[in-house]
Amino acid sequence: MDIFDFDRCKGQLSNHRQITISDNVGSGGVGVSPSSQFLYVSYSNYVFQYDLWAEDIFATKDTVAVYDGYQESNFFSTRFNLVQLAPNGKIYINSPSGVRTLHVIEQPDKRGDACDVRQHSIPLPNFNASTLANHPNYRLGPIDGSPADTLGIDNLPRAYYRIDRNAEDTLNFHFQDLSFYEAGNWSWTFGDGGSSSDRHPDHTYAGPGIYEVCLTVSNSRGSDTHCRTIELGTVSSEDPAPLHFSTFPNPVQNVLVFDLGDYLPLNGQFKLYDAVGREVFTQQVLYRQARFNLSHLKAGVYFYSFWDQGREIGRGKVVRGE
Structure with a gap:
């Protein structure tokens, strides 16, 4: 791995530092946290974190994830491969094999295990092998007062x-x-x-x-x-507000999206029942939208109920297609 200081005004590289990650060739990638402090290096079975603000960067190496052995279809491994910072401030990591999940670093600006690497936790609608979406940094902004800022565009901050x-x-x-x-x-x-x-x-x-x-x-x-x-969780048991939930796609093949509109549950539960009333699926819901993998269910008609704070506040029908 080679690290340089980069002058983006002059386009020059300097202060070259180099280290060997492994003597063997393997899949991998690199990504930098939103604050530019932490460098993440994925290499096959490992994800390493380095502090780019430290005097000795390589001395700060910390192993923040070790491949847990998970395989899809009992064959395709979900080892670590390419790394990409996304606009939502999370870092995503794909796998070198054709799988239907991504890894994610939830808090990449936090040191050590607090960065929260979650393996194979992001479901994909289709198999993906070795590719990862690219997110150019359109929000970098100018270098105020420098020769690179010839348009005189100031860094007026934007909150988000x-x-x-x-x-x-x-x-x-x-x-x-x-x-x-x-x-x-x-x-x-x-x-x-x-x-x-x-x-x-x-x-x-x-x-x-x-x-x-x-x-x-x-x-x-x-x-x-x-x-x-x-x-x-603002629905009152005395005067419940009208709630409008939606499910899509419906009929569904594999992944069902459940949208709660403006409602944010306190501790929601989505429950799915078959035609004779047996509970066949349940999942906690904490956000306004949730995704459920229903690929294990047989084709047919199912009924859902949505609960929050111990009360049923919504119900509907879902069709699982062939």
Whole structure:
């Protein structure tokens, strides 16, 4: 592996550093976290993390994932191959074999095991071998005041973020900053009186409710605010609000998408029953949209019910096609 400093204004490489990952040829790839601090190197059975901000980068090597042996169809391995940072701030890793899953690094800006590598956790609609979508960094922005900034376009920050949820404590949320154009300060309000100046804060709500979460980012050239509303388990048992759920595709072959509209369950459960009322599938739902792999079910008509906070709040019909 070769690492260089890169002057993107002059197009020059410098400060060459090199290390041998292995004496054997194998599949692999590299990717860099959103903050540019951590370098991820995948090599067949391993994913390594390096700190690019350290004086001795190679001394910071940390093994953050080891291939767990999972195979599809009891033959095709899901070892680690190409690595790609996506616009949502996550890093995705494919496999050298033809499989229907991707690996994902949920929090690539966190050190060590906290980066949360989840193996073969992203289902794909079709088999994929050795290829991975490319996401050019259109949000890099200019170098203010440099010869490379001949158009005089300033880095006016744009606020944006991602919401992740704790599956064990469904009132706890992690807010991942995805702002661009060199934001330098972060100010969060969570809609319940809470606030934070951390870049990637965690916040726990006291209970169900409608909360407006706002992030304001700023630098020396300006500021920007982005707000989103969280409707957290707001259906009342005394006066239930009308909810509109949808399933697609329906009829379905393998993967069913369940869309809850604006509703964010506190701790939802999707249950599927066959024609005689036997429960054949159940899965927790924590977000406004969920995906269910129903490829193991026989063709036929099924009925679903959706539960939250111990109450059934929706039902419908699903057809599993031939």
